[in-house]
Amino acid sequence: MRTNDWAVITGASSGIGKGFVYELAKKGYNVVLVARSRDKLEILAADIEKQFGRETRVIPLDLAHGDFIGELAEGTARLPVTMVINNAGFGTSGPFLENEDLRETEMIQLNCIAVTKIARLFLKRMVEIGRGDMVIVASTAAVQPCPWFATYAATKAFDLYLAEALWYEMREKGINVLALNPPATATNFLAEAGIPTYQKGLATVEQVVRTAFHALGKKPSVIVGGKNRLMAFSERFTPKKLLLFVTARIMKKMIGSS
Numbered sequence: 001m002r003t004n005d006w007a008v009i010t011g012a013s014s015g016i017g018k019g020f021v022y023e024l025a026k027k028g029y030n031v032v033l034v035a036r037s038r039d040k041l042e043i044l045a046a047d048i049e050k051q052f053g054r055e056t057r058v059i060p061l062d063l064a065h066g067d068f069i070g071e072l073a074e075g076t077a078r079l080p081v082t083m084v085i086n087n088a089g090f091g092t093s094g095p096f097l098e099n100e101d102l103r104e105t106e107m108i109q110l111n112c113i114a115v116t117k118i119a120r121l122f123l124k125r126m127v128e129i130g131r132g133d134m135v136i137v138a139s140t141a142a143v144q145p146c147p148w149f150a151t152y153a154a155t156k157a158f159d160l161y162l163a164e165a166l167w168y169e170m171r172e173k174g175i176n177v178l179a180l181n182p183p184a185t186a187t188n189f190l191a192e193a194g195i196p197t198y199q200k201g202l203a204t205v206e207q208v209v210r211t212a213f214h215a216l217g218k219k220p221s222v223i224v225g226g227k228n229r230l231m232a233f234s235e236r237f238t239p240k241k242l243l244l245f246v247t248a249r250i251m252k253k254m255i256g257s258s
Contacts, residue, residue, distance in 0.1 A: 011088030015187030111155035167220035179221035
């Protein structure tokens, strides 16, 4: 990193994205904050400037709708962006056929299409300057099919495999790409996904961010939490039918379904 380097963080106004904003500012990056709420982003930007003396840029965008990539490209055109946290996303839970059609397609747009567009925009720029880092936020839900969480898990499997493939393609170009797989984390994601927020053993935002920076540049993907890594490893040897029954039971318990 150089002193004038910029980081772009999507989903920056809360949760894991906000955690990355503070950590990157602490590390010396100037930050571009991308999310829907201008008010929240401006409050966050003011705090970053006050605490860390870093430059900020606020770009309020709804990545689930419209052709946002032109505005994002223009808003960052003259900035030396060498770090991207490709984080914006949301989930739905419950029986597949009972979820709203629009909500499901918005989730695919945000979790898959927007992630791909953002990756292509900034990786092209990083290739031109010969360096850079990108974290694509997937999920522990990405490592197995998840009944009652079906579309969300599928979108995050897309993110996981995209990031791992890009890790291989980009590494010889001097660029690091990491798939970050957090478990259920103490953010507002659970409530928005229709999952009760009193779950036990939630990861913290700080733990997720710390794990990402520890793994970035060393491996194609990382799962947050030793127990979660062990579970993911054991699932490789579990018959698919049994894995689906176990996962479905866990998910039904999480969402409080009978």
